[in-house]
Amino acid sequence: ENQTKETEPRVRLPVVPKGITEPKFTAAICELQSHLGGENVVLNDQPLSDGWYMEHPNTHDAFNLLDSEETVASALAYPGDTAEVQAIVLWANKHGIPIYPISMGRNLGYGGAAPRVRGSVVIDLGRRMNKVLDINANDCTCLVEPGVSFYALHEDIKSRGYDNLQIDVPDLGGGSVLGNALERGVGYTPYGDHWAMHAGLEVVLPTGEIVRTGMGAMPGANTWQTFPYGFGPLHDGLFSQSNFGIVTKMGMTLMPNPGGSESFMYTFPKEEDLAQLVEIIRPLRISNILENVAQLKHCIQEVASLGHPRSTIYQGDGAVPIEVIRRQLSMLPCGDCTWIYYGTAYGPKHIREYKLDIINREFGKVPGARHIDPATIPVDHYFWARHRVASGIPDLHELAWLNWMPNGAHVFFSPVSSITGRDAEKLLQIAKQRHQEAGIDMFPAFCVGLREMHLILNIVYDRGSATSRDAATKCMRNMIDDAAKNGYGEYRTHLLFQDQVMKTYSWNDNALEKLNSRLKDALDPAGILAPGRCGVWPARYRGRGWEL
Amino acid sequence: ENQTKETEPRVRLPVVPKGITEPKFTAAICELQSHLGGENVVLNDQPLSDGWYMEHPNTHDAFNLLDSEETVASALAYPGDTAEVQAIVLWANKHGIPIYPISMGRNLGYGGAAPRVRGSVVIDLGRRMNKVLDINANDCTCLVEPGVSFYALHEDIKSRGYDNLQIDVPDLGGGSVLGNALERGVGYTPYGDHWAMHAGLEVVLPTGEIVRTGMGAMPGANTWQTFPYGFGPLHDGLFSQSNFGIVTKMGMTLMPNPGGSESFMYTFPKEEDLAQLVEIIRPLRISNILENVAQLKHCIQEVASLGHPRSTIYQGDGAVPIEVIRRQLSMLPCGDCTWIYYGTAYGPKHIREYKLDIINREFGKVPGARHIDPATIPVDHYFWARHRVASGIPDLHELAWLNWMPNGAHVFFSPVSSITGRDAEKLLQIAKQRHQEAGIDMFPAFCVGLREMHLILNIVYDRGSATSRDAATKCMRNMIDDAAKNGYGEYRTHLLFQDQVMKTYSWNDNALEKLNSRLKDALDPAGILAPGRCGVWPARYRGRGWEL
Numbered sequence A, B: 001e002n003q004t005k006e007t008e009p010r011v012r013l014p015v016v017p018k019g020i021t022e023p024k025f026t027a028a029i030c031e032l033q034s035h036l037g038g039e040n041v042v043l044n045d046q047p048l049s050d051g052w053y054m055e056h057p058n059t060h061d062a063f064n065l066l067d068s069e070e071t072v073a074s075a076l077a078y079p080g081d082t083a084e085v086q087a088i089v090l091w092a093n094k095h096g097i098p099i100y101p102i103s104m105g106r107n108l109g110y111g112g113a114a115p116r117v118r119g120s121v122v123i124d125l126g127r128r129m130n131k132v133l134d135i136n137a138n139d140c141t142c143l144v145e146p147g148v149s150f151y152a153l154h155e156d157i158k159s160r161g162y163d164n165l166q167i168d169v170p171d172l173g174g175g176s177v178l179g180n181a182l183e184r185g186v187g188y189t190p191y192g193d194h195w196a197m198h199a200g201l202e203v204v205l206p207t208g209e210i211v212r213t214g215m216g217a218m219p220g221a222n223t224w225q226t227f228p229y230g231f232g233p234l235h236d237g238l239f240s241q242s243n244f245g246i247v248t249k250m251g252m253t254l255m256p257n258p259g260g261s262e263s264f265m266y267t268f269p270k271e272e273d274l275a276q277l278v279e280i281i282r283p284l285r286i287s288n289i290l291e292n293v294a295q296l297k298h299c300i301q302e303v304a305s306l307g308h309p310r311s312t313i314y315q316g317d318g319a320v321p322i323e324v325i326r327r328q329l330s331m332l333p334c335g336d337c338t339w340i341y342y343g344t345a346y347g348p349k350h351i352r353e354y355k356l357d358i359i360n361r362e363f364g365k366v367p368g369a370r371h372i373d374p375a376t377i378p379v380d381h382y383f384w385a386r387h388r389v390a391s392g393i394p395d396l397h398e399l400a401w402l403n404w405m406p407n408g409a410h411v412f413f414s415p416v417s418s419i420t421g422r423d424a425e426k427l428l429q430i431a432k433q434r435h436q437e438a439g440i441d442m443f444p445a446f447c448v449g450l451r452e453m454h455l456i457l458n459i460v461y462d463r464g465s466a467t468s469r470d471a472a473t474k475c476m477r478n479m480i481d482d483a484a485k486n487g488y489g490e491y492r493t494h495l496l497f498q499d500q501v502m503k504t505y506s507w508n509d510n511a512l513e514k515l516n517s518r519l520k521d522a523l524d525p526a527g528i529l530a531p532g533r534c535g536v537w538p539a540r541y542r543g544r545g546w547e548l
Ligand SMILES: Cc1cc2nc3c(=O)[nH]c(=O)nc-3n(C[C@H](O)[C@H](O)[C@H](O)COP(=O)(O)OP(=O)(O)OC[C@H]3O[C@@H](n4cnc5c(N)ncnc54)[C@H](O)[C@@H]3O)c2cc1C
Pocket: A101, A102, A103, A104, A105, A106, A107, A108, A109, A110, A112, A113, A125, A146, A170, A171, A172, A174, A175, A176, A177, A178, A179, A180, A182, A183, A184, A185, A186, A187, A245, A246, A247, A248, A398, A399, A401, A410, A530, A533
């Protein structure tokens, strides 16, 4: 393995939440143990171990950007059901202790399992609340607890023999179906917009009341997962990317088997092809000829996804020169190129062909475009991992990138733009300049939603090196500012940049941020739930130096 | 015309909002006139005229269920822009005067333009704020003000020559694109779920702040209409079916021209075919073989949609006997039958054929199913109105029903269920029993969304007759209760039943209703905005005898 970072000795740990004395904290923890059982409330008093993807820590961010003892939990609680979550919330209100719920804590690249406020008690919901509560093969829906991963849901469906159902998965299958949807994560089948595809929540409010949204509020209804609305105001949105409640159950729609899926890969020679390509993609995507979240990747990712350390191809400082990358490419199935498009068509063969023909004709308009025949692509190539993911089968190939640097860690820059050549070029230019300044490799992928695209820029850094972490951090901060100046905002961001990003959504004197504050104070008067998450601070913390 | 109801003389009008003296109210109105101009703030001191669809009143509900002076405005205000809406809101806070915003007030069957609290000042936004602010033919989006009707948007798109765009329309084209979406109204193309298809709001909060949701909060962004989310908590849902804000602008996605649309009509002989049919429809709908909101109508609607008074076929009291209906049917294109399915396939010819073949095979499993060849259907038949609507072309044919009774008025019973034969039968049984008791004709139509169906039951009553109104009201109240006992809740309801319906969403000791109260008090401390809408009351009104 490509890891050199040692498990660090504890220096400033264990930590106690600010504003409470150690004896009071210890007494409070004992009290919580008496509710949940001693084994379900544990202090974070062991060395911080980063583990790896399948054994990730819940005590801190395994991909730390700050000193690893900075964003850490004081303790961990493992509720077994909604009533225990409620008990924790009431306890937190009583003692004024900040709590930070996670579903599985695999929010890698966005803060992992770490709480925003140092010393929060992390509520690891997924450890014990990990049941698939229902799968309805007729309605094509399911109801899950926070600890159900994409892998687990997929397995559960297969084991019940429901061949007519498939799930949607993001790049990595180990995340929580529920946690990922709350973060408004994205996958690669036509059901890729996870938030849009959810239906119904059960939520413990910051003051302890338990609500069910939508049709969940109708006793005896069988529509909680089939009709996303209900009657009167809609509340679900309040609980995504927020700290207004702890979600304990979520309904999710499942995709009916489309009758086949067929992936394809095109390459385009020049960096300047980007604008033309994006203009070609837009109408195809909006009209659903391109049916899944389109991925247009920079060629460097073909090399990184091989899983070899960058030192095997380049030993210098700074970014790997493009000539070095190009030399590698010519040995790969894609051949020499700059952009690679991964996509998938769905349906029976003749329906797929209808769409694939149009795509082939349109992509062919870019001079030098090449369709790579899947029959020529080796079985262990990244292409087939993409195909699995786009067919709803969880995968881990994407972890290969971690080998790029020693102690490889990820942080994502994820700005949203409209699908235009101009926007794509502008974002690329911002990223290029800031990456060059920082001397780091740039990995851009344009993920085209329906009418918008996320540029997902994966910065791979050495988390064992303060220099590498600082370079990544600085590059992020600069890109966020540059993007905002040009009207681009992040769809989601790492814990440490959430204040900065929220501040960029500033229209009319930060009216939306003020609305968030108003809602936060109404719903969480004691300010105990995930203070600072997504830049939303409760009154108790606001303007007291917590913002980053 | 089939109208006998006279414009009634004023008896209890003009009205002044409860809790304010007439002189104070008059002074407040003068003050508002000084902000907006005298012609833009008018007292409701003229006789109440019901008009007709194209000249509908904004002073009261033209389809009154109570005495027509019951749910009426004290005055009307016509803001010209968002700043004037803000001025009205601040004024209402200052004087404690309830205000009730409407976009166009064509909410027929659900309360029309009427305010919930008698004597509210109705803010008729649509009168002056009626601009299509933007149409983006590349992104397939638009931005509209409250006064843009489906007709107007359709015309606007045509006049700009954008043949690649189409809108989605509900049965009647005269409603507001924005108002209908806020009510979570439904249309009949693949973009039929109007709330799901909106993108971005501008809202004046009840305390006067102006917010833009989603990417609207990012200065300089071109993504307000292309990306529906933004960063952090999502607020849009708070402003639908609610009284938490006044929406002054809304983004809407437009459907790219699908390359053709082809409507079809099937009939099924027996009432008992319902369960089998619904079971056939579900998988076809979820997999998008049936692409638009499927409508399964009871045959009586074929007769009603001819636009003849029921007295031409039956002169007795009570419901028209089914034999009488059947006799009429045999003279119509549908022939004798019980259920009629109206649907539309989209795409180029060979793609439509692929889907139509599957549909034909599946529907053919119901004994006696008949496909009615469109070539045999006269051009003025309802079928072609459905085809226009399903192709995004606004229409008014649906008004024909108003002729069924003298002074014909509508009220809708709209419960949601899963798409199962059992649910369809149960709902039909509830409706049948309550209609029989009330002695009124029953017009059920099952509108199948994606995983759920709304039963839309249109009660046609004589609004000039207190007996007829009371029968309709009683039938509604009973059906709402019966439905709730069986786990069915309304997706939307008439002003007068909103308290009753909200009370049925009672899970966990009315937890959701309490959350609404909490949000209402935080956002509207003075309790001035549309008190009581959708069963949400501000503190000032709560528990003081306002609920119905
Ligand atoms: C190489 C790589 C590729 C990736 N690709 C993708 C991708 O394709 N798509 C994608 O979406 N992401 C991607 N990610 C990011 C991330 O790994 C996933 O989004 C992952 O699913 C998030 O972790 P989780 O599901 O365990 O959520 P969690 O970590 O459990 O939750 C995330 C956050 O949501 C909040 N939260 C979680 N549960 C609750 C709850 N029950 N109540 C209230 N708040 C809660 C918390 O603030 C928490 O920190 C990628 C990461 C890497 C490193």
